[in-house]
Structures are given as C-alpha cells and as structure tokens.
Amino acid sequence: MIVTEKPILILGAGLSGLYAALQLRHAGRQVLLVEARPRPGGRILSESPHGPGHSADMGPGWYWPEMNPRMAALVRQLGLADYPQYEAGARLREDADGTIQTLRHSWFAQPESRRLVGGMQALVAALVAQLGPAVLQLDTRASALSLTPDGVEVEVSQRDTLHMIRAAAVISTLPPRLLANAVRMTPPVSSGLRQRWQETPTWMAGQAKFVAAYDQPFWRTAGLSGDVSSQRGPMVEIHDASNEAGTVALLFGFIGVPAQIRQQLGEAGLQQRAINQLARLFGPEAQTPSWTALKDWAQDPYTATQQDQQPLHQHPYYGHTALPEAWAGHLMLAGTEFAPDMGGYLEGALAAADAAVATLLAGT
Ligand SMILES: Cc1cc2nc3c(=O)[nH]c(=O)nc-3n(C[C@H](O)[C@H](O)[C@H](O)COP(=O)(O)OP(=O)(O)OC[C@H]3O[C@@H](n4cnc5c(N)ncnc54)[C@H](O)[C@@H]3O)c2cc1C
Structure with a gap:
C-alpha cells in the first residue's frame, strides 16, 4: 500500500x-x-476519421451559447474556435412504413447550436x-x-x-x-x-451514437441539410457533423433501438443497419462510407449502470x-x-x- x-x-x-x-x-x-x-x-469523446484535424463527437457535440453562458465563456477563455451546426437545405422524415418525405426547411435550432472545431x-x-x-x-x-x-x-x-x-x-x-x-x-x-x-438517471447513459464519414458531403449538393427524423430506425435522429468547410464529411445519428436489443444485434449488425438506413435516405453514395464508428454508452461501466439500460422518456x-x-x-x-x-x-x-x-x- x-x-x-x-x-x-x-x-x-x-x-x-x-x-x-x-x-x-x-x-x-x-x-x-x-x-x-x-x-x-x-x-x-471525439473519434478521428482521418488523424489529427476534425473529429466526430461520439458524446456531446453541441453547446448553445445563448443558454450556456459558462460554456461560452470557457470556449472564449481557452481560445477555441466554434461554428454553427449545418442546417441549410431540406430535411427528411422517414415514417414507420418506410415512406420518406422531403420537408422544405431544416430544423432551425432555437437558440443556435454550435460545434467546436476539432470536436x-x-x-x-x-x-x-x-x-x-x-x-x-x-x-x-x-x-x-x-x-x-x-x-x-x-x-x-x-x-x-x-x-x-x-x-x-x-x-x-x-x-x-x-x-x-x-x-x-x-x-x-x-x-x-x-x-x-x-x-x-445519468443523462444520455442509455444512448448510442453512430457516425459515418464520406469523401464529400454529397447530401449538401443534393439540397439536403442531413437532418432526418425517423420512425423506422435504427437511427431516430440524424444530422450533419462535418467540419465547417465540409472537407471532412460526416453524418451522425442517435440510435433509437433500446440497449438490450442493440446488444442482441451486435456492433457489426447495428452498424450495417445504420449504413443501410443512410443509403435509403441519401442514396447509393451513402452505402460506402470511408469510416464508421459506433459508441454504445449503455455498455460503458464508467457512465452507465444496469438501471440506465432503460430509455428515458423525459x-x-x-x-x-x-x-x-x-x-x-x-x-x-x-x-x-x-x-x-x-x-x-x-x-x-x-x-x-x-x-x-x-x-x-x-x-x-
Ligand atoms: C451521446 C451523448 C450526447 C450528448 N450530447 C450533449 C450535447 O450535445 N450537449 C450537451 O450539453 N450535453 C450533451 N451530453 C451530456 C454531456 O456529455 C454531459 O453533461 C457532460 O459530459 C457531463 O460531464 P461530467 O463531468 O459531469 O460527467 P462525466 O463526463 O460522466 O465525468 C465523470 C467522470 O468520472 C469518471 N469515473 C466514473 N467512476 C469513477 C471512479 N469510481 N473513480 C474515478 N473516476 C470515475 C468517469 O470515467 C468520467 O470521466 C451528451 C451525452 C452523451 C452520452
């Protein structure tokens, strides 16, 4: 001792x-x-698809300067750069029966959500x-x-x-x-x-996030913001998580499948279902990401306990x-x-x- x-x-x-x-x-x-x-x-936790530079946030990605004065002050004090969540273009809605609707405008987050350069x-x-x-x-x-x-x-x-x-x-x-x-x-x-x-409950402890990297943010050129709400899944909410210039092109989604079923599907099975969903939504280019990552927080003993395996409703x-x-x-x-x-x-x-x-x- x-x-x-x-x-x-x-x-x-x-x-x-x-x-x-x-x-x-x-x-x-x-x-x-x-x-x-x-x-x-x-x-x-930010994972890097292409070495140093932009990283994909597997945990928190946003802060809201208008509602988060301490975060805004700390970002300034530490000299960190930030940029707004990409929201230009239409968003998609995927219904439980597989119907995909294009809605003319994206979610305009009020107040504005921002990401940090580098994740x-x-x-x-x-x-x-x-x-x-x-x-x-x-x-x-x-x-x-x-x-x-x-x-x-x-x-x-x-x-x-x-x-x-x-x-x-x-x-x-x-x-x-x-x-x-x-x-x-x-x-x-x-x-x-x-x-x-x-x-x-530990906030977000029962959640899992999936990220896919592509050579180009092809959804942007198709007039889409990357925002999706889906009742079909496995991801229920999807957003663009690229760097500000769009030179590191990323889409991420929150997996809506409960923790126990995620375990039964296994990481490879879940990742494949998430890629298939992106291809359904954004076309065949989405079928071949250059890099993917999945983080299941419910399986991490330094965040989640057995009680956190149940999804939170509020x-x-x-x-x-x-x-x-x-x-x-x-x-x-x-x-x-x-x-x-x-x-x-x-x-x-x-x-x-x-x-x-x-x-x-x-x-x-
Ligand atoms: C998927 C996801 C998305 C999120 N999105 C957002 C977002 O967009 N915006 C936002 O504001 N918030 C978001 N959050 C919430 C945000 O991540 C948390 O509010 C914040 O990170 C909590 O910080 P903390 O230091 O309080 O706790 P933690 O980050 O949980 O830190 C606790 C630390 O204690 C350590 N620890 C545990 N047990 C022990 C032990 N026995 N001995 C020593 N160390 C131990 C852990 O390893 C950990 O490092 C998200 C969270 C997740 C999981």
Whole structure:
C-alpha cells in the first residue's frame, strides 16, 4: 500500500472535474484528479476519421451559447474556435412504413447550436494542457471514502493495486448512480439518500451514437441539410457533423433501438443497419462510407449502470446535493447530475463545478 499526500482530490476527469481543478488552481490550491478511464473527458469523446484535424463527437457535440453562458465563456477563455451546426437545405422524415418525405426547411435550432472545431475533445485537450500532466492520474478508480480527523482518506485502485490518498477535501464528479454503487462511504450516507442517488438517471447513459464519414458531403449538393427524423430506425435522429468547410464529411445519428436489443444485434449488425438506413435516405453514395464508428454508452461501466439500460422518456430533475452533516465541508458533489441548473448538459457540468468549488473555498 502506497500513501500519497495531496490537498484536494477530485474524483472523475470529465468536464466537471477538469473545470473544478482549473478553478481551484486559479484560487491557488493544489489538486489531484483521479480518473478511472485511461483517458480524460468522461462523456466527451471525439473519434478521428482521418488523424489529427476534425473529429466526430461520439458524446456531446453541441453547446448553445445563448443558454450556456459558462460554456461560452470557457470556449472564449481557452481560445477555441466554434461554428454553427449545418442546417441549410431540406430535411427528411422517414415514417414507420418506410415512406420518406422531403420537408422544405431544416430544423432551425432555437437558440443556435454550435460545434467546436476539432470536436468537443478540443475542450478537454485545452483544459488538460492548462492543468499540466502531473495533476491527472488516469486508470485510477476511486472505491472508498473515509472521514478522518484531518480530512478524507480515499481508496483508489490502479490495475488491481490498492492505494490510499489522503486529501484535505474531496470533490466527486461521479454521476449519482456510480457514486451510490461503486464508492463505499464511512460514515455511510442514509439508505434514503443512497436510494435517491440510485434513482437519478445519468443523462444520455442509455444512448448510442453512430457516425459515418464520406469523401464529400454529397447530401449538401443534393439540397439536403442531413437532418432526418425517423420512425423506422435504427437511427431516430440524424444530422450533419462535418467540419465547417465540409472537407471532412460526416453524418451522425442517435440510435433509437433500446440497449438490450442493440446488444442482441451486435456492433457489426447495428452498424450495417445504420449504413443501410443512410443509403435509403441519401442514396447509393451513402452505402460506402470511408469510416464508421459506433459508441454504445449503455455498455460503458464508467457512465452507465444496469438501471440506465432503460430509455428515458423525459429530462430528469437534477440538483440534489444535500449530504449528511458529518460530510459537510469534506465532500462536495459536482458532475452535471448534481448541477443547480442545466443538469444533464455540459453547462450543468460547469455549473456544478462552480458550486462545489465555491462551497469548498468558503469553508477553508
Ligand atoms: C451521446 C451523448 C450526447 C450528448 N450530447 C450533449 C450535447 O450535445 N450537449 C450537451 O450539453 N450535453 C450533451 N451530453 C451530456 C454531456 O456529455 C454531459 O453533461 C457532460 O459530459 C457531463 O460531464 P461530467 O463531468 O459531469 O460527467 P462525466 O463526463 O460522466 O465525468 C465523470 C467522470 O468520472 C469518471 N469515473 C466514473 N467512476 C469513477 C471512479 N469510481 N473513480 C474515478 N473516476 C470515475 C468517469 O470515467 C468520467 O470521466 C451528451 C451525452 C452523451 C452520452
């Protein structure tokens, strides 16, 4: 057992954890981020069809500057470039019986949705660059928190080896279900609170996204925006995810098939059905993408639990951050599902980090 000393420990290096770390660093505090995955970013994941340059967002792809003031400020502060979601041209509607209708106008998202140049991963890369590599321990899974007279002892495992980290305080950015299921707490929280965490769905955890790359955005030249709503599937909603110039041509869709059926179909079967759907909608050119990717978040244990396999029918209520008296000032809850507002979204991940950092700094 190795013992490491660090003042403030953040669990999870998704957007909320990375942003909380940056805020604490700006406040002159020492931080350490422990992340279970071998990469930072959490639900932010961009895959690259053609090496460096534009990437396909397998997690979040949009932010809405008018509704997301923290995201807009962070994008500016980090010097990142963005561009509007491509929406010029007609959209398609595919009915359950296979009828395809061309509707004259695209969805004009109100307020405007924007994408980051390089994909949402550019945000993660810029935050990691500001923090420096020493702050981030990847492949490090937190499994227990114990209150001590002078702080919190955190049990973490790195490739089956247990370590103990002593922290002055902890900010957890884990989704409530993962916190309830995967982290033992001493003293424990009440069974009622644990149950509330278990009942709080992790936003988009049951979703899967498919992306296909092409040599040209041929749908644009045919007067189509790439927007589709489909009752036939497997994708229920499709959009253009190309770079701004259209030189990296991408279509992506949200798979509407429930998680259990996705598993039965298998990745190759699902991908083929998605390609066939694109060919039905956009013609034979769509049958031969140069690259494809599928990300099934419901199968990712650092996002989804068994309870997240059921599709969500509405946006849940988030924002319960109350903890028992004993933990006050020692453990702060961040992560988008604990956000005071915009819970579930990237903006919520930042709002929750701001609130947790403010509480921590006010108490020390
Ligand atoms: C398919 C999809 C599309 C989306 N689209 C959008 C969009 O367009 N716009 C938008 O605003 N939002 C969107 N979202 C939601 C957005 O991704 C989230 O709001 C945001 O990324 C949450 O960030 P977070 O840091 O709170 O949580 P997470 O990103 O989930 O970070 C939590 C971190 O904790 C780590 N972790 C888990 N367990 C442990 C452990 N035991 N020990 C250590 N680390 C652990 C995880 O690996 C992860 O890195 C989408 C999400 C998905 C999945």
